[in-house]
Amino acid sequence: MKNSAATNGMVTPDLSVKLGTVTFKNPILVASGTFGYGAEAKQWCDIEQLGGVVTKSVSWKPRMGNPPHRIIETASGMLNSIGLANVGVHTFVKEKLPYLAKFDTKIIANIAASSMEEYRDVLEHIEANAVENLAGYEINISCPNVKDGGLSFGTSVERTEELTTLLRASTDRILMIKLTPNVTSVAPFAEACERAGADAVSLINTLVGMSIDIYTHEPRLNTVTGGLSGPAIKPIALAQVYQARKACRIPVIGMGGIVTVEDAVEFFIAGADMVQVGTANFVYPDAGVRVAEGLAEFMRDQKIGKISELVNSLRVRAELKAAGW
Ligand SMILES: Cc1cc2nc3c(=O)[nH]c(=O)nc-3n(C[C@H](O)[C@H](O)[C@H](O)COP(=O)(O)O)c2cc1C
Numbered sequence: 521m522k523n524s525a526a527t528n529g530m531v532t533p534d535l536s537v538k539l540g541t542v543t544f545k546n547p548i549l550v551a552s553g554t555f556g557y558g559a560e561a562k563q564w565c566d567i568e569q570l571g572g573v574v575t576k577s578v579s580w581k582p583r584m585g586n587p588p589h590r591i592i593e594t595a596s597g598m599l600n601s602i603g604l605a606n607v608g609v610h611t612f613v614k615e616k617l618p619y620l621a622k623f624d625t626k627i628i629a630n631i632a633a634s635s636m637e638e639y640r641d642v643l644e645h646i647e648a649n650a651v652e653n654l655a656g657y658e659i660n661i662s663c664p665n666v667k668d669g670g671l672s673f674g675t676s677v678e679r680t681e682e683l684t685t686l687l688r689a690s691t692d693r694i695l696m697i698k699l700t701p702n703v704t705s706v707a708p709f710a711e712a713c714e715r716a717g718a719d720a721v722s723l724i725n726t727l728v729g730m731s732i733d734i735y736t737h738e739p740r741l742n743t744v745t746g747g748l749s750g751p752a753i754k755p756i757a758l759a760q761v762y763q764a765r766k767a768c769r770i771p772v773i774g775m776g777g778i779v780t781v782e783d784a785v786e787f788f789i790a791g792a793d794m795v796q797v798g799t800a801n802f803v804y805p806d807a808g809v810r811v812a813e814g815l816a817e818f819m820r821d822q823k824i825g826k827i828s829e830l831v832n833s834l835r836v837r838a839e840l841k842a843a844g845w
Contacts, residue, residue: 533824533825533826535819536827537794537827539793542693542694544655545625546571547571547788547794548794548796548809548811549570549573549574550573550798552698552798553576553630554798554801555573555574555805559619566809568623570809571812573623576606577630578606579632579638580609581608584605585603588742589741590742592740594748594750594752596751597751597753598750598802599741600749610645617654620653626653626654626655630698631657631660636682639683639687643657643690643691654693656693656694656695657691657696658698659683659695661674661680662698662723664727664745680709680713684713684716695719696722697718697722699723702728706724707766710764710772720772721772722774723764723773724753728747729745729746730744730746750799751779754786757774757775758774758776760776761790766791772791773796774791774796775797780814781815785818785830788827789830789833791831791834797811
């Protein structure tokens, strides 16, 4: 007899996720700015094993980014002040999007801008040059290391809502707003995105951090402060995903310090419908694929048939829930 999953009585886990009308083969994406535009990682990573690729933030004009040093290693993390270096939207649609279109995976185009009009123009230019596997957009209103990088939107509930409303009118594809952790509470931001018609929120972007050379008394990053990412931020990210999940009914895409499948599972339990793997790609360029493979194995072991059974499955005691935790 054939030794198939069915004949063994084993669960064959279904990792697919539907967001709006789009079906992703699994809930693992690679995070913006940590995987380039795909070509950079291709020789080490089987891109088609990923649920999707979130591309590096793209703006209207190309940007050189900040001068070096713009990456520093910290305890269990990384500080960066790349400053949204990117090729600009015209090169993006001419070269980067067609390259990624060759792979059987979904593309989410991440957009950064310094004005409402720039966000809209970039999105509409991509929309006009869309490829078949372009699933939608992630709107970066949360970059902490450029002065005009959208954080002025991301730290104002009103501006977040206004921008989301504007962009909603320009696309029927997935519109995902990427929130910053550098606020007192993410809940009103998640609520505002839902009110304005976003399909999902993603979080977290990096936390503002710094590092100092004690012999020269100089900051280690050229921009003095930068964005902290990696395992060091995972507990903060988990808490914020949990808070966003409680605040809105639209899907939540979680990220921040995911390296292993166990990290990702914590995010699903906290309420994430999908996750993104970021800084880990600098250590293992196939980190996302490792997590996707590990997830299938974990689900088989735990006899979990569908990823949705894991999502938002945190067990909080009734009395704690009643008290608002
Ligand atoms: C070097 C670097 C560059 C990044 N560039 C972007 C970017 O262009 N746009 C964006 O939305 N997020 C960017 N991010 C943030 C990540 O996408 C992610 O939100 C954050 O790093 C937290 O996830 P992680 O801890 O898994 O890296 C960048 C992060 C790093 C480390």
